[in-house]
Amino acid sequence: xxxxxxxxxxxxxxxxxxxxxxxxxxSGGHTVGRGTKGQKSRAGHKSMLFFExxxxxxxxxxxxxxxxxxxxxxxxxxxxxxxxxxxxKDGDTVNLEVLLKKGIVKKNSKAVKILGKGxxxxxxxxxxxxxxxxxxxxxxxxxxxxx
Numbered sequence: 001x002x003x004x005x006x007x008x009x010x011x012x013x014x015x016x017x018x019x020x021x022x023x024x025x026x027s028g029g030h031t032v033g034r035g036t037k038g039q040k041s042r043a044g045h046k047s048m049l050f051f052e053x054x055x056x057x058x059x060x061x062x063x064x065x066x067x068x069x070x071x072x073x074x075x076x077x078x079x080x081x082x083x084x085x086x087x088x089k090d091g092d093t094v095n096l097e098v099l100l101k102k103g104i105v106k107k108n109s110k111a112v113k114i115l116g117k118g119x120x121x122x123x124x125x126x127x128x129x130x131x132x133x134x135x136x137x138x139x140x141x142x143x144x145x146x147x
Contacts, residue, residue, distance in 0.1 A: 076111040076130065079104060081138055082118025095127040120144070 023029040034041040050057055084094060087102055096112055099105045105112055114126065116134030123143040131139065131146060139146060 074110045076113050077105045077109045078115050080115050080117040081120045085120050090122040093125045
């Protein structure tokens, strides 16, 4: 049997069960589908989503991370050579302020590293930015300089 050979049902969406409407409603009568006795059968029962029946909750059983929290970590943002080739003219100076003005890096960037993806044909002066080994080779090969 294949899924496409199954005939479509005419009445796919059923009406919702009307609970708490007595024995004649066809929904079980006095227990209304809640079973007999217990916390979940009572009116007003609302347990927390992660309640485990009195067990110590999962997130309290898990060990907590203890140690340094790297509060002063500086996230470095990456810029490829292909981006510099597209955004800058021959002989331009590339530094953090210029990259921020042009919107190439995020506003709160503290450190930027130039990566070697793409080709560079323009002579660019790079100041105060980190560069990868492949990016250094390509910048020097194009006639640029790194300070």
